[in-house]
Amino acid sequence: xxxxxxxxxxxxxxxxxxxxxxxxxxxxxxxxxxxxxxxxxxxxxxxxxxxxxxxxxxxxxxxxxxxxxxxxxxxxxxxxxxxxxxxxxxxxxxxxxxxxxxxxxxxxxxxxxxxxxxxxxxxxxxxxxxxxxxxxxxxxxxxxxxxxxxxxxxxxxxxxxxxxxxxxxxxxxxxxxxxxxxxxxxxxxxxxxxxxxxxxxxxxxxxxxxxxxxxxxxxxxxxxxxxxxxxxxxxx
Numbered sequence: 330x331x332x333x334x335x336x337x338x339x340x341x342x343x344x345x346x347x348x349x350x351x352x353x354x355x356x357x358x359x360x361x362x363x364x365x366x367x368x369x370x371x372x373x374x375x376x377x378x379x380x381x382x383x384x385x386x387x388x389x390x391x392x393x394x395x396x397x398x399x400x401x402x403x404x405x406x407x408x409x410x411x412x413x414x415x416x417x418x419x420x421x422x423x424x425x426x427x428x429x430x431x432x433x434x435x436x437x438x439x440x441x442x443x444x445x446x447x448x449x450x451x452x453x454x455x456x457x458x459x460x461x462x463x464x465x466x467x468x469x470x471x472x473x474x475x476x477x478x479x480x481x482x483x484x485x486x487x488x489x490x491x492x493x494x495x496x497x498x499x500x501x502x503x504x505x506x507x508x509x510x511x512x513x514x515x516x517x518x519x520x521x522x523x524x525x526x527x528x529x530x531x532x533x534x535x536x537x538x539x540x541x542x543x544x545x546x547x548x549x550x551x552x553x554x555x556x557x558x559x560x561x562x563x564x565x
Contacts, residue, residue, distance in 0.1 A: 393447045393562060393563055394563040397561050397563070398427070399441065399443065400551065402431060403550050405433050405547060406431065407429055408431065408438060409430065410440065411430065411438075413537075414488065414490070414492035416469055416486075416535060418461060418462055419460050419461065419463075419467075420461070422452060423445060423446055425444070426442075426443075426445075427442065427443040427444075427561070428440070433543070437546070438543065439534055439536055439547045440533075441532070441535075443530065443531075443532055443558075444532075444533075445528060445562050446528060446529040447562075448528075449527075455502065455530075456500075456510045456514060461498070461531070462533065463486065468488045469486045469487065469488045470486060472484075475495065477508065478497040478534075478541055479548050480506075480508065481497045481499040483496065483497045483541065484498075493537070493538060493539060494537055494538075495536050495544065497544050498531065498533050499531070499532045499554045499558075500513045500529070500530070500531055501531075501532070501555055501558035501559070501562075502516040502517055502520065502530075503517075503519060503525050503526055506555040513529075517529065528562040530561055530562055
């Protein structure tokens with residue numbers, strides 16, 4: 330093995346038939362030269378470009394209405410929120426936060442939470458640890474993931490009592506409505522780098538108990554989630 334290495338050592342960095350290194354070629358005058366001042370200016374401009382771009386991206390904020398309201402929903406009316414099983418989604422950095430309860434003629438009730446961010450940054454994000462449906466060290470805990478409801482994620486949560494709830498969730502970022510938290514982060518990065526709507530919206534619908542049908546009925550009356558989110562952000 331040592332002999333093979335010794336024999337091939339002179340070609341370790343090139344093929345045997347490659348031309349040998351010619352130092353004289355390095356002494357030739359370059360064909361194209363750039364003036365020192367021009368080269369210096371180009372280097373400085375390149376170095377300054379990235380901080381300037383970062384500052385411009387960080388400064389993007391979606392203009393939001395000064396005040397927003399929960400939507401009017403045909404066939405449903407507002408009622409007081411629950412005292413037996415109180416729950417609210419948790420978004421401490423939101424620019425607007427709405428929460429209320431609706432009931433229909435049958436007496437079924439659904440809670441709705443709408444959360445709006447004009448922009449996102451570190452510490453002010455739609456998706457972050459300890460925020461959303463369940464906060465850190467919450468009295469409510471996740472029991473199980475349930476089948477999707479109208480392309481929104483659904484989970485069953487419980488609290489001491491015991492009391493149970495079903496919570497369905499949708500996110501609106503850029504031009505995308507999704508339940509996928511990974512896609513939310515991707516769309517957030519795209520909006521920061523490429524422009525477009527900077528607002529981010531979360532919509533949660535919740536019922537007490539184990540029957541998700543009231544959520545489905547309220548959704549049918551509420552209309553498309555993307556329209557609800559855009560209206561809350563002042564884009565419609």
